[in-house]
Amino acid sequence: MITLKKLSKTFQTRTTSISAVDQANLEISQGEIFGIIGYSGAGKSTLIRMLNMLERPSSGEVILAGNNMASLRGKRLREARQEISMIFQHFNLLWSRTVAENIEFPLEIAKVPKADRQKRVKELVELVGLKGREDAYPSQLSGGQKQRVGIARALANKPKVLLCDEATSALDPKTTDSILELLTDINQKLGLTIVLITHEMHVIRKICHRVAVMEDGKIVEQGPVLDVFRTPEKKITKEFVKQVIEPEETMETIRELLGKDDGGTIVKLMFMGENAEQPVINELIRSYHVSVNILQGKVSKTRDGSYGTLFVQLEGNDDSVKEAIQYLKGQQVEAEVLEDDK
Amino acid sequence: MINNLLPNVHWDNMWEATLETLYMSIAAVILTFVLGIILGLLLYLTDKGNLWQNKPIHAITAAVVNIFRSIPFIILIILLVPFTIFLVGTMLGPNAAIPALVIGAAPFYARMVEIGLREVDKGVIEAAQSMGASQWHIIFKVLLPESMPALISGITVTSIALVSYTAMAGVIGAGGLGDLAFREGYQRSNSDVTFVATVAILIIVFIMQWIGDWMTNKTDKR
Numbered sequence: 001m002i003t004l005k006k007l008s009k010t011f012q013t014r015t016t017s018i019s020a021v022d023q024a025n026l027e028i029s030q031g032e033i034f035g036i037i038g039y040s041g042a043g044k045s046t047l048i049r050m051l052n053m054l055e056r057p058s059s060g061e062v063i064l065a066g067n068n069m070a071s072l073r074g075k076r077l078r079e080a081r082q083e084i085s086m087i088f089q090h091f092n093l094l095w096s097r098t099v100a101e102n103i104e105f106p107l108e109i110a111k112v113p114k115a116d117r118q119k120r121v122k123e124l125v126e127l128v129g130l131k132g133r134e135d136a137y138p139s140q141l142s143g144g145q146k147q148r149v150g151i152a153r154a155l156a157n158k159p160k161v162l163l164c165d166e167a168t169s170a171l172d173p174k175t176t177d178s179i180l181e182l183l184t185d186i187n188q189k190l191g192l193t194i195v196l197i198t199h200e201m202h203v204i205r206k207i208c209h210r211v212a213v214m215e216d217g218k219i220v221e222q223g224p225v226l227d228v229f230r231t232p233e234k235k236i237t238k239e240f241v242k243q244v245i246e247p248e249e250t251m252e253t254i255r256e257l258l259g260k261d262d263g264g265t266i267v268k269l270m271f272m273g274e275n276a277e278q279p280v281i282n283e284l285i286r287s288y289h290v291s292v293n294i295l296q297g298k299v300s301k302t303r304d305g306s307y308g309t310l311f312v313q314l315e316g317n318d319d320s321v322k323e324a325i326q327y328l329k330g331q332q333v334e335a336e337v338l339e340d341d342k
Numbered sequence: 343m344i345n346n347l348l349p350n351v352h353w354d355n356m357w358e359a360t361l362e363t364l365y366m367s368i369a370a371v372i373l374t375f376v377l378g379i380i381l382g383l384l385l386y387l388t389d390k391g392n393l394w395q396n397k398p399i400h401a402i403t404a405a406v407v408n409i410f411r412s413i414p415f416i417i418l419i420i421l422l423v424p425f426t427i428f429l430v431g432t433m434l435g436p437n438a439a440i441p442a443l444v445i446g447a448a449p450f451y452a453r454m455v456e457i458g459l460r461e462v463d464k465g466v467i468e469a470a471q472s473m474g475a476s477q478w479h480i481i482f483k484v485l486l487p488e489s490m491p492a493l494i495s496g497i498t499v500t501s502i503a504l505v506s507y508t509a510m511a512g513v514i515g516a517g518g519l520g521d522l523a524f525r526e527g528y529q530r531s532n533s534d535v536t537f538v539a540t541v542a543i544l545i546i547v548f549i550m551q552w553i554g555d556w557m558t559n560k561t562d563k564r
Binding site for chain 2: 078080082084088090106109110137138139157
């Protein structure tokens with residue numbers, strides 16, 4: 001559906017040139033929800049804006065739904081853009097128009113006859129759950145409702161691809177979840193390909209099939225979300241994965257325990273999919289002479305399976321602890337002994 | 343009773359002058375609105391980072407606007423005499439005042455239009471582009487509707503300036519309340535005529551301000 005080949009964008013300033021996106025290669029298939037994660041300044045925003053030519057690439061190719069986007073100009077580019085919709089962090093609604101009129105806007109641009117426009121607006125208002133608010137102005141809506149208008153507007157011309165530019169970054173966690181649910185729903189109902197950029201791993205975990213990690217303009221890692229969660233390779237990826245599975249308070253407690261002499265051995269266990277259901281801890285307590293103290297545990301759900309972490313403190317004599325760790329490593333569980341990094 | 347207090351006021355003359363002032367003001371406001379928006383759009387669109395980014399055209403438009411904005415109106419009328427005669431065929435009557443009024447007010451209004459357009463969120467323009475909007479769509483469906491409250495409050499200020507310009511235009515024979523106050527009131531020392539003409543102008547100004555405020559509020563949904 002979308003292919004990026006050696007896509008680069010360099011911004012020229014008076015004194016230097018800044019490489020915002022550097023030789024990005026990506027392949028996104030039809031019907032997929034593809035996430036791109038990175039810190040601000042990583043170039044992800046520039047990358048997504050090159051997909052619909054809001055930003056023109058310095059070099060490289062964007063092939064989207066069979067169109068070589070960079071070669072399109074004028075009318076042909078405008079027609080191609082009607083198949084690629086975009087939603088924005090700050091919603092970018094026209095405040096002078098009502099909800100219904102905002103949703104109608106792209107249909108006016110596409111020169112859809114008035115009667116058809118109104119029928120389509122009605123469908124869309126229902127799809128995004130804004131029935132009864134058609135005549136409200138954006139200033140009368142909450143952030144989540146505004147983004148729903150943004151989504152309805154983006155879907156008006158039945159696009160093939162939906163680009164989400166930090167679409168949930170201005171929303172509170174609860175509203176974020178409801179918008180993410182709506183996006184998943186749309187993806188399933190309409191078979192729409194969704195590309196989203198974000199700095200929140202939570203968003204990737206919740207709805208994406210695959211993810212690419214960007215740093216300094218480069219795509220440093222990519223793959224199915226569960227794989228990236230299980231075996232993050234790059235340092236930056238590990239940081240993002242930590243955001244979701246290791247709350248900051250836990251790490252503080254653990255660091256404190258590691259600092260003590262009698263803190264025991266602290267082990268981080270990671271479970272994937274079905275492994276999460278095996279009674280590993282039960283077996284550990286029964287067969288080895290160690291006492292197990294559970295510090296923190298968390299199960300995160302991704303689209304393709306669960307992913308759990310458990311922090312335990314093992315106490316006992318050195319040999320028993322060693323044996324216990326040996327046992328854990330033998331199971332289909334990843335175990336990592338945490339060291340005092342002081 | 344009222345005729346005793348204001349012995350020199352001829353009410354039919356006063357009424358005729360009021361109508362002339364209204365005619366000059368309204369015609370000039372309409373033309374200024376159109377020309378000012380065109381100039382303002384040109385200033386905005388040719389500016390750096392906007393749709394028609396073009397340094398020479400921006401510089402020329404800005405220079406023309408600044409020059410006409412700086413010439414005192416009374417001098418502008420005199421400078422424009424040949425142009426007015428070419429356009430209207432005479433230098434007398436309300437119609438003769440209109441070219442000078444529009445050329446004096448439109449550059450002033452164009453700057454206000456430019457400021458109003460700059461207030462339009464760039465993100466909204468970008469959203470329209472991402473939907474495949476053409477430049478005309480962006481101008482007529484995004485830029486102008488989104489800046490409408492600013493355009494209306496701007497034309498309100500401009501129209502009040504235009505009413506006072508019509509009084510000056512009166513001095514060179516355009517008619518209207520200014521002309522009446524000057525000839526009948528000042529030159530013949532009939533201060534009652536000057537007084538009534540002033541009140542009439544004030545009423546016109548207040549009504550314009552009220553209509554402008556009402557329309558600004560009506561269009562502002564922010």
